[in-house]
Amino acid sequence: MKIARLKYNTKSFELVRLDGSTEYFSYTKRINSPKSGFTRFSEACRQVIQEDLRSVKVDYFARYSKKGRVKCQETGEFLTYEELSLDHRQPNTFSVIVDRFIELKKIDLNEIEYIQIDGGPNELKDKDLEEEFRQYHKSKANLRIVKKNLNLGRSFQARINRQNKDLKIMDDE
Numbered sequence: 162m163k164i165a166r167l168k169y170n171t172k173s174f175e176l177v178r179l180d181g182s183t184e185y186f187s188y189t190k191r192i193n194s195p196k197s198g199f200t201r202f203s204e205a206c207r208q209v210i211q212e213d214l215r216s217v218k219v220d221y222f223a224r225y226s227k228k229g230r231v232k233c234q235e236t237g238e239f240l241t242y243e244e245l246s247l248d249h250r251q252p253n254t255f256s257v258i259v260d261r262f263i264e265l266k267k268i269d270l271n272e273i274e275y276i277q278i279d280g281g282p283n284e285l286k287d288k289d290l291e292e293e294f295r296q297y298h299k300s301k302a303n304l305r306i307v308k309k310n311l312n313l314g315r316s317f318q319a320r321i322n323r324q325n326k327d328l329k330i331m332d333d334e
Contacts, residue, residue, distance in 0.1 A: 198270030198271060198273070199259075199260075199263075199270060201270075201273075201275070201283060202259065202263070202268070202270050202273055203255070203256065203259045204282055204283060205273075205275060205282070205283045205284055205285045206259050206262070206285070206294050206298070207255065208282055208283070208284050208285075209284075209285065209291045209294050209295050209298075210294075210295060210298050210330075213295065213298070213299065213330040214247050214304075214330075216330070216331070217247060217304060217328050217329070217330055217331075218242070218245070218246075218247055218306065220331070221306055221328060222242055227239065229241060229242070231245065231306065233245060233306065233307050233308045233311070234305045234306050234307055234326055235305070235307045235308065235311055236307075236308055236311070238308065240308060244308060244309060245306050245307065245308060245309065246306070246307065246309045246312045247304050247305070247306055247307075247328070248304065248305050248306075248307045248311070248312045249302055249303065249304060250303040250304065250305050250327065253301050253302060253303055255302075258297070258298055258301050258302060259294075261301070262293075262294055262297050262298075265297075266290075266293070273285065273286075273287075274286040274287065298330075299329075299330045302329075302330065303327040304327060304328040304329070304330075305326065305327065305328065306328065
């Protein structure tokens with residue numbers, strides 16, 4: 162057994178059998194109950210937008226950092242890249258965006274097919290559906306850069322209109 166480094170720099174245990182075959186597994190997946198259809202779909206949708214979110218954060222730091230730090234949009238503290246994360250500002254939390262997408266597209270979660278690459282997280286098999294979600298998310302997400310421990314959001318910020326400080330995913334160029 163060894164520790165393997167997977168996509169997005171995540172770690173997993175890798176079982177190496179005597180015949181040379183391998184299997185990736187996580188103790189949390191083994192002890193947790195099976196995921197609901199919504200949870201599984203939501204996790205796959207999160208995979209779809211990871212690169213977009215990373216690009217927003219990298220761009221924000223490139224434009225606004227002072228000595229490798231930017232201001233947390235909630236606390237005003239100047240923090241490093243590692244100390245900050247992107248948060249979906251209410252009311253369009255990530256779960257709300259996924260839920261509305263399912264409703265608008267009339268998606269039957271029992272019919273969704275997934276693929277898993279090298280023991281990584283589930284991804285949507287339908288690449289057209291991936292792109293539709295990516296574009297839908299881009300149009301609905303109001304993002305903010307905040308201290309990691311604040312990443313769960315704040316319910317009192319339930320404003321619908323975009324604010325000047327909201328970060329947007331830019332079109333590919």
